Amino acid sequence: MAKYNTEQRKKLLDYLISNADSCLSASQIAEALKNEDISVSAVYRNLSDLEKSGRIRKLSKSGSRESFYQYIDTDRCKDRLHLSCVECGKLFHLDNCISKKLLEEVSESDGFAINKSQSVLYGVCKNCKKSDEV
Amino acid sequence: MAKYNTEQRKKLLDYLISNADSCLSASQIAEALKNEDISVSAVYRNLSDLEKSGRIRKLSKSGSRESFYQYIDTDRCKDRLHLSCVECGKLFHLDNCISKKLLEEVSESDGFAINKSQSVLYGVCKNCKKSDEV
DNA sequence: CTAGTTGCAAAGAGTTTGCATGGCG
DNA sequence: CGCCATGCAAACTCTTTGCAACTAG
Numbered sequence: 001m002a003k004y005n006t007e008q009r010k011k012l013l014d015y016l017i018s019n020a021d022s023c024l025s026a027s028q029i030a031e032a033l034k035n036e037d038i039s040v041s042a043v044y045r046n047l048s049d050l051e052k053s054g055r056i057r058k059l060s061k062s063g064s065r066e067s068f069y070q071y072i073d074t075d076r077c078k079d080r081l082h083l084s085c086v087e088c089g090k091l092f093h094l095d096n097c098i099s100k101k102l103l104e105e106v107s108e109s110d111g112f113a114i115n116k117s118q119s120v121l122y123g124v125c126k127n128c129k130k131s132d133e134v
Numbered sequence: 135m136a137k138y139n140t141e142q143r144k145k146l147l148d149y150l151i152s153n154a155d156s157c158l159s160a161s162q163i164a165e166a167l168k169n170e171d172i173s174v175s176a177v178y179r180n181l182s183d184l185e186k187s188g189r190i191r192k193l194s195k196s197g198s199r200e201s202f203y204q205y206i207d208t209d210r211c212k213d214r215l216h217l218s219c220v221e222c223g224k225l226f227h228l229d230n231c232i233s234k235k236l237l238e239e240v241s242e243s244d245g246f247a248i249n250k251s252q253s254v255l256y257g258v259c260k261n262c263k264k265s266d267e268v
Numbered sequence: 269c270t271a272g273t274t275g276c277a278a279a280g281a282g283t284t285t286g287c288a289t290g291g292c293g
Numbered sequence: 294c295g296c297c298a299t300g301c302a303a304a305c306t307c308t309t310t311g312c313a314a315c316t317a318g
Contacts, residue, residue: 002297003293003296003297003298004291004293004296004298005292005293006292006297006298006299008298008299025282026282026283037299037300038299038300039299039300039301040283040300040301041283041284041285041299041300041301041302042298042299042300044283044284045284045298045299046298048284058197060194060195063192065199065281065308066281066282067282081255083240083244083246083248085246086249092244092246094240094244095239095243095244098236098240098243102236105232106217106228106232106255109229109232110226110229110260111259111260111263112217112219112226112257112258112260113258114217114255114257115220115256115257119255119256119257120253120254121215121240121248121253121255122249123248123249123253124246124247124249125245125246126245126246129245129247135272136272136273137271137272137273137317137318138271138272138273138318139317139318140272140273140274140316142273142274143273160307161307171274171275172274172275173274173275173276174275175274175275175276175308175309175310176273176274176275178307178308178309179273179274179309180273182308182309199282199283199306199307200306200307201307
C-alpha cells in the first residue's frame with residue numbers, strides 16, 4: 001500500500017505535519033482539504049495507510065465517536081507520554097524525565113509495560129485553565 | 135432519569151459490578167444478558183444513565199470503534215490512574231503513591247490538570263507478558 | 269393511575285468497501 | 294501500459310431515537 005506518491009497523499013500528510021500539535025478528525029481534515037480534490041474515502045484510506053506505516057497516530061477521545069489523527073514527530077514525541085486537552089484538543093508531550101521515571105516505576109511495581117504511543121492522559125491544559133477562570 | 139429500579143437495570147448493574155476489573159462493550163453486555171429480557175436499546179439507555187450518574191465509566195480503546203463500560207469501584211479506584219491491558223482487556227489501577235506523584239509533577243512542570251477517571255494508560259500486563267514469551 | 273421504562277424498528281453518524289475511472293511511474 | 298489510487302455510492306457497525314405498549318411505585 002501507498003506505492004505512488006499522489007497529490008492527495010502529499011497534501012494530506014502536509015496538512016497533518018503542519019498541525020502536528022493537534023489531533024484532527026477525518027471530517028476536519030476532509031473539510032480543510034475540500035479544495036484540494038480529495039474525497040472522504042481517500043482521506044480515510046490515506047489515514048489508514050499512514051497509520052499502518054507508523055507516520056501518524058490514531059486516537060480516540062472519550063465522549064466522541066470519531067477517531068482523531070496526528071502526525072508523529074519522532075524528534076518531539078519519542079518515548080514521551082501524551083497529554084490531550086479536552087477543552088482545546090491540543091496534544092502536549094510529557095517531559096521526558098517524568099515519562100521515563102513513570103514507566104520504570106509502573107514496570108517495577110506492577111509489571112505493566114506501558115505502550116507510550118497508544119496512551120494518552122486527558123485533562124485541561126494551562127491555557128484552557130486560565131480561560132475557565134474568566 | 136433512572137427513577138424506577140427495573141429488573142433490567144438491576145441485572146445490568148449487577149453484571150458490571152461482578153466484572154468490575156474489565157472494560158465491557160455494549161455488545162458484550164447485551165450478549166451476556168440476552169436471557170434476561172433486556173434489549174440492546176435498554177442496554178445503551180441504562181449504560182448512558184449510569185454513566186451520567188457517575189456509577190460507571192465509559193472508555194474508548196484505540197483500534198476499536200466501540201465504547202467500553204466499567205463499574206467504578208470507588209474504594210479501589212479513587213484518585214488512581216488506570217492501566218488497561220490491550221491483550222486481555224483487564225483494567226488495573228496504578229499504585230496510589232505513583233499516581234499522586236505523577237499528577238503533581240505534571241501539574242507543576244506543564245500546568246496540566248489530568249482528569250484521572252478519563253485517562254487510561256495502555257500496555258501489556260504482567261500475565262499477558264508471560265504468555266507472550268511462551 | 270401515570271410518568272418512567274421498555275422493545276422494536278428506523279434513523280443517524282462515522283467509517284469501510286466494491287467498482288469503474290483515472291493517473292503515477 | 295499496468296497496477297495503484299481515486300471518487301462515488303452503497304454497505305456496514307455502533308449508537309441513538311420515536312413510538313406504542315408495559316410496569317414500578
